[in-house]
Amino acid sequence: MSDAWNEYTLADGTEIRPLPKVSLHDHLDGGLRPATVLELGQEIGLELPAQDATELGRWFAEKSNSGSLVEYLKTFDLTTAVMQTREGLVRVARESVQDLGADGVVYGELRWAPEQHLSGGLSLDETVDAVQEGIEQGIADVRGAGGRIRIGQLVTAMRHNDRGLEIAELAVRHRDRGVVGFDIAGAEAGFPASNHRAAFDYLASEFFPATVHAGEADGLESIRSALLDGRALRLGHGVRLAEDITVERQDDENTYVTLGTLSQWVKDREIALETSPTSNLQTGAIAAWGDDILDHPFDLLYQLGFRVTVNTDNRLMSGTTLTRELSILADAFAYDRTDLEIFQLNAAAASFLPLEEREELSEIITAGFEGS
Template identity: 55%
Template sequence: MTATRVDAELIRRLPKAVLHDHLDGGLRPATVVELAAGIGHTLPTTDPDALAAWYYDAANSGDLVRYIATFEHTLAVMQNREGLLRVAEEYVLDLAADGVVYAEVRYAPELNTRGGLSMSEVVETVQEGLAAGMAKAAAAGTPVRVGTLLCGMRMFDRVREAADLAVVYRDAGVVGFDIAGAEDGFPPADHLAAFEHLRRESVPFTIHAGEAHGLPSIHQALQVCGAQRIGHGVRITEDIVDGKLGRLAGWVRDRRIALEMCPTSNLQTGAATSIAEHPITALKDLGFRVTLNTDNRLVSGTTMTREMTLLVEQAGWGVEDLRTVTVNALKSAFIPFDERRALIEDVVLPGYAAAL
């Protein structure tokens, strides 16, 4: 099937997998408005459509720090049990409605403790909400498997605490770990003790790298800290000249290290210049294990269907390419091999075969 015959409705029906999606960046605008009213938090606007537009406009600054600052209002409504339960449940239902069959949701528990909840209580509440969402999605005939990545904020001092929680809750829905926050100036090796602890406990982790900072960040994440995947990683292209891979780029490709790429988000933060020229296409064609992701659905005004549609319309992708990045994501998911294989063989490949 050629790209010109692929429309958004067909893409919406395709089974999808997302590895890089932040819980606090994917709320429904109407939910933010309702929860904010309940706690007396002032928003830029109380009209859901206008609020969605405010987020999108604020995020299109080309500045990662300003992009991150848009989370003030979503985090404000995620500080109590009611807010966390609702946000987590709706998170799952929205993905299911978009055709997602596997997702890894990430968030930093330390950012949800201002209302008095402990980090452990935050994790347990979010897992309860996710479970409720998965049960409802399954009952509606649109099952989705959601695993959790706990994040430590790289510019603060609770990264090891978050890593400890990833170990404690690894049999309760938590499948891995990440560090997030401002990348430039906060190298991953600052938290080496946390990553060594996770390796000793056999908990997989990814690291945000190669977005706001370049090759040294990716090198540290992989070679010093031992990350199994890279969040974003768009600047790995700095180690590729005229199609020839440098040592780091070769390491990433040859060892099938997944790159969690987020085209719309990368445009907003200035890490890429256009969808047509986003590195995901060139890296896919060079044989890298690229995956396609939303990053923050509210903040970026996007969905997996939209990300796929943009690549079809502006970068010449076809259904085969969409299938490739979906299978790539499942191959590198932080769940057991048999579960990954079942999703690929029983859900994803049949779904794409029907489209082809």
């Protein structure tokens, strides 16, 4: 991986990488190693924009920094192209877990859309099994190297297609074989969660949790639909929820705000916001407030008591890691180790693990932060 992790330290000198972390919003097809895209692409004769891993990684970062989610999503044509076989899926999943483990992640949920990986002849169930095989191999690798990690799959339906119920049923079929939740992703504007109401009704009837991409490329109505139609327990990104917060006035010490009914509901119900700082800049999700990390509403949401979490979204496209995302926020808003621990505890509490296992995860995080 390209990050010089030892450069990411807090003001007190604490290295961020060894701290135990929770990653809730990490796309499998957005976290490939450039070298893997290059190697697998060459094997299938895929036309690539660069023939060097470093240059290819740079290409992904440049193409992803367009300020448009639609343009950002086009880079996935290359990554999904090399994930159409069992071998490709196993390898990508295994390496993803290895990379998360190296970044200090102790629990992660990898989301991906099986319907995008069928051109090589695999069935939906076979794709899920292949990804689970890779995950289990990656977990064994991390543990063999002396680390600890646990990973769950979030099976995702593409919101612009009409396969929501089919994919929801797939997720539930694999609930005891690695799948911990459901998601919808893809172009948000024009494709509300209500389009997949049948899928969400089915998931609710099976008591199966869902997170929904909302409040990234669309505004408050998208979030409202995610909550009402999708019964979302978390919001994928959710940063545009800040549009429902009115800043009345500010002085040298305080900011006085009024919350709308939607934002008040999200706060009171402790519905987690899966923010991804670098990605939110790249896709224009925070364009209403500016184009710099200091303009991100993350700190406002945090100070107001929302259950904010920090994520990478797509490590390849954003050229990032969870360590780097935490460092960016710490530098921008003068966060210390206590703040970073709160973000991890927020994520642990919002994870799709059973209650007792969420509590155990919180204990692992607290012990790790105290011992660092």
